[in-house]
Amino acid sequence: MQEPILVLAEHLKGELADITFEMLGAARKLADQLKAPLYTAVFGKDVAPLTSQLGVADSVFVLDHPQLDMPSADVAAGLLKKLVEQKGVSLVLIGGTNVSAGIGPRLSFRLNLPFVNFCRNIRVENGSTIFTSQLFGGKILSDVRLPENRGVVSVYPGSFAADAGRSDKKPSVEKVDLPVEETKIVFKRYIEPEAGDIDITKQDILISIGRGIVSADNIAMVEELARALGGAVCASRPVIDQGWLPLSRQVGKSGMTVKPKLYMSFGVSGAPEHVEGMKDAGLIISVNTDPNAPIFGVSHYGVCADLFDVLPALVEKIKTH
Amino acid sequence: MDIFVLLKMVPDVVEELVIGENGKSLDPQMLRVKLSDPDEHALEQAILLKEKHKGTVTVVAMEAPEVDEILFTAFAKGADNAVKLTGDWTGIQAPSIARLFASYFSSANRQLGSQALVLLGSQAIDDLEGEVAPYLAELLGVPYIGVVTGIRLDEENKKIMVMKEFAGGLRGEFELPLPAVLGVQAAEKPPRYVPVAKVRSVMKSSHVETLEVPPPEGIAGLSIDRLFTPEAAGKAEMLEGAPEEASARIVEILAERGLLGR
Ligand SMILES: Cc1cc2nc3c(=O)[nH]c(=O)nc-3n(C[C@H](O)[C@H](O)[C@H](O)COP(=O)(O)OP(=O)(O)OC[C@H]3O[C@@H](n4cnc5c(N)ncnc54)[C@H](O)[C@@H]3O)c2cc1C
Numbered sequence: 001m002q003e004p005i006l007v008l009a010e011h012l013k014g015e016l017a018d019i020t021f022e023m024l025g026a027a028r029k030l031a032d033q034l035k036a037p038l039y040t041a042v043f044g045k046d047v048a049p050l051t052s053q054l055g056v057a058d059s060v061f062v063l064d065h066p067q068l069d070m071p072s073a074d075v076a077a078g079l080l081k082k083l084v085e086q087k088g089v090s091l092v093l094i095g096g097t098n099v100s101a102g103i104g105p106r107l108s109f110r111l112n113l114p115f116v117n118f119c120r121n122i123r124v125e126n127g128s129t130i131f132t133s134q135l136f137g138g139k140i141l142s143d144v145r146l147p148e149n150r151g152v153v154s155v156y157p158g159s160f161a162a163d164a165g166r167s168d169k170k171p172s173v174e175k176v177d178l179p180v181e182e183t184k185i186v187f188k189r190y191i192e193p194e195a196g197d198i199d200i201t202k203q204d205i206l207i208s209i210g211r212g213i214v215s216a217d218n219i220a221m222v223e224e225l226a227r228a229l230g231g232a233v234c235a236s237r238p239v240i241d242q243g244w245l246p247l248s249r250q251v252g253k254s255g256m257t258v259k260p261k262l263y264m265s266f267g268v269s270g271a272p273e274h275v276e277g278m279k280d281a282g283l284i285i286s287v288n289t290d291p292n293a294p295i296f297g298v299s300h301y302g303v304c305a306d307l308f309d310v311l312p313a314l315v316e317k318i319k320t321h
Numbered sequence: 322m323d324i325f326v327l328l329k330m331v332p333d334v335v336e337e338l339v340i341g342e343n344g345k346s347l348d349p350q351m352l353r354v355k356l357s358d359p360d361e362h363a364l365e366q367a368i369l370l371k372e373k374h375k376g377t378v379t380v381v382a383m384e385a386p387e388v389d390e391i392l393f394t395a396f397a398k399g400a401d402n403a404v405k406l407t408g409d410w411t412g413i414q415a416p417s418i419a420r421l422f423a424s425y426f427s428s429a430n431r432q433l434g435s436q437a438l439v440l441l442g443s444q445a446i447d448d449l450e451g452e453v454a455p456y457l458a459e460l461l462g463v464p465y466i467g468v469v470t471g472i473r474l475d476e477e478n479k480k481i482m483v484m485k486e487f488a489g490g491l492r493g494e495f496e497l498p499l500p501a502v503l504g505v506q507a508a509e510k511p512p513r514y515v516p517v518a519k520v521r522s523v524m525k526s527s528h529v530e531t532l533e534v535p536p537p538e539g540i541a542g543l544s545i546d547r548l549f550t551p552e553a554a555g556k557a558e559m560l561e562g563a564p565e566e567a568s569a570r571i572v573e574i575l576a577e578r579g580l581l582g583r
Contacts, residue, residue, distance in 0.1 A: 012487060062355040070493060073455060073465060098487050100502070101443070101467035102458075105451035107413065109459040114543040115416070115451040130546065136334050136446045140347075143546040144449070151543065154451070184464045186496045188482070193490025212499050229581070241362075242511045247490060254468075254506075258413065262580050283578060286557065301392060301574060302557035317568045321581060 002036035004089035009042040009054060010082060010095045016050050018162045019095035023155050024056045025164025026122055027093055033124045039087060045069040045077055055169030061176045068180060070187035073102035078181045081110045096154040098254060108152040115152045116144055120159040138272050138294060158276045193248060198232045200249055204261045205231025208238055208251060212267015212307055216244040221311045228318045236268050252277035266307040270295025322376035322478060324367045325439045327422050328521040330354040331447050345545045346412055356391050359442025365508035366472060367440050368399045374474050377401040381425055389529060396527045397515040403529045410536045413447055419456030421539035426461060433461060433500040443467045443504035450543060454504035464497045467504035543554055
């Protein structure tokens with residue numbers, strides 16, 4: 001029997017995040033294959049009510065503490081280290097999200113165990129666990145192993161089905177009493193997204209642009225198409241980071257999750273962080289000069305062409321329809 | 322404020338990435354590198370802070386092809402000092418990179434003072450064994466926050482207010498004392514552009530310090546079985562023909578689904 005596997009449950013503003021269930025589903029399968037117990041830990045303020053949703057795990061360890069409102073990475077890593085040592089855990093799964101950023105490396109440092117980043121798949125071969133990580137923004141995958149199957153793994157969001165991690169089973173919950181370290185980092189407040197000029201999460205039709213648009217001056221052409229279709233313009237991160245459109249128009253991991261009836265993209269490569277925010281749109285049509293652009297993998301229809309040729313032709317065809 | 326920006330080069334994914342003969346790393350012969358995007362934002366954020374609060378900006382980079390140009394560009398943007406760490410470190414990963422940078426701060430005249438702020442890119446596309454910033458924070462024993470998109474300094478230059486990105490446009494504000502290590506996701510403004518002519522003239526007047534650092538040893542690492550390219554999902558039906566033809570097909574598809582004339 002293998003030593004226990006531990007999933008760090010992630011939550012934000014009183015709700016468990018999808019990544020928690022993705023990790024639980026993947027870890028359940030792995031634990032069954034390795035005949036290892038599956039544990040999950042929830043740290044935070046007022047988190048005890050969340051434990052009822054964690055029945056996929058064999059044991060839930062909860063630490064509900066007023067000082068753990070949005071704990072910093074060093075505090076979380078400190079708690080995890082103690083739990084790992086107390087319970088003899090061999091493998092820790094942590095969300096590869098903004099919320100959990102930095103916990104994994106700090107934990108791996110303190111345990112002197114290796115860290116696997118960007119994990120997109122886990123499988124067992126001859127008793128040894130193989131993790132598939134994405135590199136270079138998803139252009140390359142890498143199969144890696146941990147010596148003695150021991151280490152800390154950061155799970156890339158969207159890699160596993162969240163449903164496999166949900167269960168109505170009543171979990172076995174244990175309150176743990178771990179000392180909460182002092183930290184110099186004080187969480188002050190949440191800053192809600194600015195109500196932008198347009199709420200892209202409420203639009204039926206979105207025209208999305210990426211780095212392929214090249215300059216802010218070209219956005220007028222896209223706006224013309226959006227007007228012709230009665231939709232709004234949204235964008236990938238580089239367009240927002242350049243300041244060409246407001247943050248409220250960003251689609252993806254750190255932007256908005258959208259589910260319009262139509263999502264048309266122009267010059268968007270389809271990085272996992274972008275796809276996360278738009279993959280459930282009803283109809284996805286993408287224009288890109290690169291036939292191998294990953295965006296075509298999530299699109300219903302694709303056009304391999306220069307967006308500056310397609311845009312005017314399309315506006316013309318819509319107007320004359 | 323004494324701001325340090327730590328830079329690293331990463332494979333340029335605009336180029337095709339070729340896996341080397343060993344099957345475990347990219348072919349160095351076929352590799353083009355560029356400054357990691359978030360590192361460029363870290364540098365921009367440093368310059369913005371200097372413009373607002375005075376102080377110095379020191380950039381420290383790991384040796385790599387074309388890194389000198391990056392360092393001189395940093396001078397042209399407003400950096401005051403540039404340091405190049407040299408050594409042999411093929412295939413080096415974050416836990417070791419953090420030690421290289423930490424060794425820069427370990428010599429007597431470079432210890433982190435009460436005004437020191439260390440900025441790095443929040444993450445890089447080749448961070449297989451984790452991000453450098455949190456490891457460095459562990460080594461230096463200072464607070465760390467990642468995915469930072471804004472930094473403000475209080476009047477007494479002792480504390481900083483940091484904006485961290487969560488998801489869905491939600492952000493959080495945190496307060497922490499200096500010295501600190503921050504992983505920058507995006508600067509408050511897009512990275513500035515400097516004309517090549519300015520970089521050239523800076524090359525004549527500025528000096529890049531070099532510092533040899535031996536590769537760190539004895540760090541628990543993972544083992545790579547192989548690298549491979551993902552299979553194209555190939556889900557989309559491709560609309561062939563000239564832009565006009567493809568556009569006509571799109572209009573048909575939209576019309577069939579009642580998505581026109583809204
Ligand atoms: C923590 C974190 C959070 C992130 N959050 C987000 C997020 O919320 N949203 C997001 O989008 N990204 C996010 N990213 C960034 C993401 O990893 C990618 O870098 C980004 O999505 C790439 O944007 P892009 O597709 O516009 O640019 P690129 O990847 O540079 O792609 C440009 C595309 O345009 C095509 N192209 C170029 N010229 C033309 C032309 N003339 N005609 C047609 N096609 C053309 C190219 O073939 C290419 O495919 C995040 C990254 C990190 C690390």
